[in-house]
Amino acid sequence: MTATEPSLIAEAVAILARGGLVAFPTETVYGLGADARNPAAIQRLFAVKRRPTEHPLIVHIGSLSELSDVARHVPELARRLAARFWPGPLTLILPRGERVPLDVTGGQDTVAVRVPQHPLALALLARFGAGIAAPSANRFGAVSPTRAEHVRRDLGGDVDLVLDGGACEVGLESTIVDVSRGYAQLLRPGGVSVEAIEAELGEPLERDAEIVVRAPGQLASHYATRAELFVVSPAELESRAAPHLARGARLGVLAPAGTAIPEVHARLFVAPDPAGYARALYESLRALDDQGVEVILVVAPSKQGLGLAVADRLSRSAAPRGETSSG
Ligand code: TXA
Numbered sequence: 046m047t048a049t050e051p052s053l054i055a056e057a058v059a060i061l062a063r064g065g066l067v068a069f070p071t072e073t074v075y076g077l078g079a080d081a082r083n084p085a086a087i088q089r090l091f092a093v094k095r096r097p098t099e100h101p102l103i104v105h106i107g108s109l110s111e112l113s114d115v116a117r118h119v120p121e122l123a124r125r126l127a128a129r130f131w132p133g134p135l136t137l138i139l140p141r142g143e144r145v146p147l148d149v150t151g152g153q154d155t156v157a158v159r160v161p162q163h164p165l166a167l168a169l170l171a172r173f174g175a176g177i178a179a180p181s182a183n184r185f186g187a188v189s190p191t192r193a194e195h196v197r198r199d200l201g202g203d204v205d206l207v208l209d210g211g212a213c214e215v216g217l218e219s220t221i222v223d224v225s226r227g228y229a230q231l232l233r234p235g236g237v238s239v240e241a242i243e244a245e246l247g248e249p250l251e252r253d254a255e256i257v258v259r260a261p262g263q264l265a266s267h268y269a270t271r272a273e274l275f276v277v278s279p280a281e282l283e284s285r286a287a288p289h290l291a292r293g294a295r296l297g298v299l300a301p302a303g304t305a306i307p308e309v310h311a312r313l314f315v316a317p318d319p320a321g322y323a324r325a326l327y328e329s330l331r332a333l334d335d336q337g338v339e340v341i342l343v344v345a346p347s348k349q350g351l352g353l354a355v356a357d358r359l360s361r362s363a364a365p366r367g368e369t370s371s372g
């Protein structure tokens with residue numbers, strides 16, 4: 046927190062109020078915020094992100110008490126999860142309140158909501174006093190930003206103000222749970238582990254093969270690096286590296302500290318525990334891209350805890366690139 050901050054928050058609120066875009070830090074990744082009640086602002090947000098308009102946005106609110114402003118009704122299940130995990134990296138899908146324009150929800154009658162856990166985000170939400178719709182502050186399909194300079198580099202002059210809150214603590218996006226149908230269903234693994242949610246519920250989370258359809262925007266290719274990316278086991282590292290090295294390709298490797306890595310153009314080690322790995326994931330992928338590698342081989346952490354979200358993002362980074370992934 047710096048001395049200039051109150052005036053910065055006031056400036057951010059003024060920008061949002063006149064339909065502008067403000068990037069702000071959350072504990073997960075930086076968000077690109079717009080007034081969730083203002084369809085024109087939301088349309089500009091989609092344009093800047095170059096995101097298809099049927100891909101719905103998350104509405105960020107300042108506290109649990111504001112939930113009834115954005116949700117038509119709040120099932121008991123939702124109240125329980127919100128009370129346990131907010132502020133924090135859990136997004137709940139609820140029946141859409143009538144004050145949330147369909148532009149925000151991609152035409153759906155449900156709305157995604159969360160209370161982020163970051164002092165700057167909470168200060169902004171408290172001063173604004175209404176929901177802020179915010180996707181991750183990157184162009185559609187690219188790796189999400191975990192530092193203010195990532196946002197400035199990706200979006201440049203297209204964003205009216207970037208609030209700098211340093212590096213994001215969690216490092217990847219929130220967990221999304223749909224509670225709009227009377228039971229809890231996992232739509233995206235993220236910053237709250239499935240284990241923690243199941244411990245609170247006292248039963249397993251529903252997960253099904255329809256996830257890709259139900260959470261639009263969860264396209265196969267997403268979180269894409271410029272380099273081609275492959276997830277490999279530590280044991281295959283050497284044999285998977287060999288053909289790329291033989292043809293003279295610039296090769297990068299990302300792996301948990303302690304992994305034996307062959308001689309390659311760029312190697313990056315991250316903490317082996319899933320939460321530490323998650324925190325460093327996007328920044329490490331950016332760093333490898335910045336070193337101009339053509340191929341990245343990644344050794345993933347275990348799928349326990351935040352490792353499930355890491356595996357999910359890596360499998361999307363590794364998916365064959367469609368036309369939408371290049372932005
Ligand atoms: O951690 C996060 O969640 C970050 C920070 C900024 O809060 N935000 C974020 O937003 O990751 P975005 O737009 O990159 O991802 C939002 C996801 C999309 O996959 C979208 O499909 C899903 O939320 N979503 C939003 N509304 C939904 C709805 N009504 N039903 C199903 N999925 C929804």
Ligand code: MG
Pocket residue numbers: 180181189
């Ligand atoms: Mg995103």
